[in-house]
Amino acid sequence: MNRLFISAAHKSSGKTTLSIGLCAALSRQPYTVQPFKKGPDYIDPLWLSAASGRACHNLDFNTMTHDEIRFTLAHYAQDSDIALIEANKGLFDGMALDGSDSNAALAKLTQSPVVLVINTVGTTRGVAPLLLGYQAFDPDLLLAGVIFNLVGGSRHESKLRQITETYTDFPILGAVHKHPDMQIEERHLGLMPSNEQQQAQQQIQRIADLVEQQVDLPRLIQISQSAPPVPPCHYALPETHHAPTVRIGICRDAAFAFYYPSDLIALERAGAKLITVDTLQDSHLPELDGLFIGGGFPETQMQTLSANQPLRQHIKQAIENGLPCYAECGGLMYLAEHIIWQGQSVPMVGVIPADAVMCERPQGRGYIRLKETEHMPWAKTKRDNDTSTVIYAHEFH
Incomplete structure (x- = not known):
């Protein structure tokens, strides 16, 4: 399987914007590009999905x-021409002191060639010891090349090339x-979601366009083709229920878009028919067995959410009448009595x-890490055939 691992020396190097451009530029070739994102993230995958035309998996x-x-x-990459894995933070960064959960560890686990993105603002000769240090720090890593980013001009580029060579x-x-078109608006949890940007x-x-003009795409394709086979694994998806047995509403619109594709696929494989609910436009819920x-960012849509009083009332009534509902992050904000932001307070569902x-x-x-208690309303979960009730998760709020 052809693949690339796009990483950087540190966060805010522009690797996400570059990865977006690579997905779109390679798709024009035309190649079928399957994007992946390292770590828990919703916003970057939205952009990578939009750029490639395929759901990005974490x-x-x-x-x-x-x-x-x-x-x-x-x-998920088996029917693609190339898989592109985007890192988070820096190549050797992670929670573990030994780097066992770092981007480098993921690149080695998947035996993926690494393309290093370097933010070159304010540096010229300094790129040489940086690159040599990364090369020496972990000789087992497949470091395949470098893309200089945020270059100040042709003179700056010439110096960077001469020093590196x-x-x-x-x-x-x-x-x-550097170019204004290579910038995407940022918000408190990262880049502006693509579902909000018309x-x-x-x-x-x-x-x-800019990536196509300034990156050697044929060379990148050659590097991706040099990747060895993905190491074998002992894992399989659960059996599929061929006929849907329950209808689960999924709120998906400009206010709510943070879902992992693998979770939605798991629901469908377990026998759920997923029904899209637009909290901004729909006046009532369809017939459902559950709601997710x-x-x-409901705060950015809070006036429109609040103005849709018929749906708010219908959701509240349905939940109070026993409709199972799972909400997280912005979904919990929506179920609260009010959202208060920038000096304004507007009513929400009120559950x-x-x-x-x-x-x-x-x-x-x-x-x-979460642990189920006796108050958990649904059946206990199992992870890797273990009866442990510890749930591994992440929080962004």
Whole structure:
């Protein structure tokens, strides 16, 4: 399976924007590109999905076993021409001191060639010791080349190329210059979600134009073709229920878009028919056996959510009448009595007797472990055939 692992020396290097451009540019060739994102993330995968035309899947050491990670990569990329895995933070960064959950560890686990993205703002000769250090730190890593990003101009690019060619054997795969079209608006949890940006596809294509002009795409394809087979794994998807047995509503619109494709696929394989609910436009719920309200940015749509009083009342009545409902993140905010943000307070569904107050900075961000109690309304979960009730999760709020 052809694949690339796009990483960086540190966060805010522009690797996500570059990965978006690569997905779109390679799709024009035309190649079928299957994107993946390392770690728990919703926003970057939305952009990668929009750029490639295929659902982006996450690869996460905290919530997945090694075999599950390898299976996910091989399974969802099997009908693609190239898999593109985007890292999070820096190549060697992670929670574990030994780097066992880092991007480098994921690249080695999947035996994927790594393309290093370097933010070159304010540096020229300094790229040489940086590249040599990364090369020496883990000789087992398949470091395939470097793309210089945020380059200041042709003179800056020339110096970067000369220094790299003089002091290192790193292949230079591109030099992307600073440009307004290479920027995506950021918000408190990362990039602006593509589902909220009406001109998202236009911006993706502008990014692809710049990447196409400044990155050696044929060389990248050759590198992807050099990847060895994905190591074998002992993991299989659960059996599929061929006929849907329950109808599960999924709230998907500009307010709620944070869902992992693998979760939705798991629901369908377990016998659920997924019914889209638009909390901004629908006046009532369709006939459902359950409701799933994921995360998002409901605060940016809170006036429209609040104005849709018929749906708010219908959801409240349905839940109080016994409709099973699972909500997380923004979904819980929607079920609260009010959302309070930027000095404004607007009514929401009102099932949860509390208000959701938006702060200026994130209040919780990282991995967590949950444990079921006697108050859990549904059956106990099983992870890897273990009867443990510990649930591995993450929080972004």
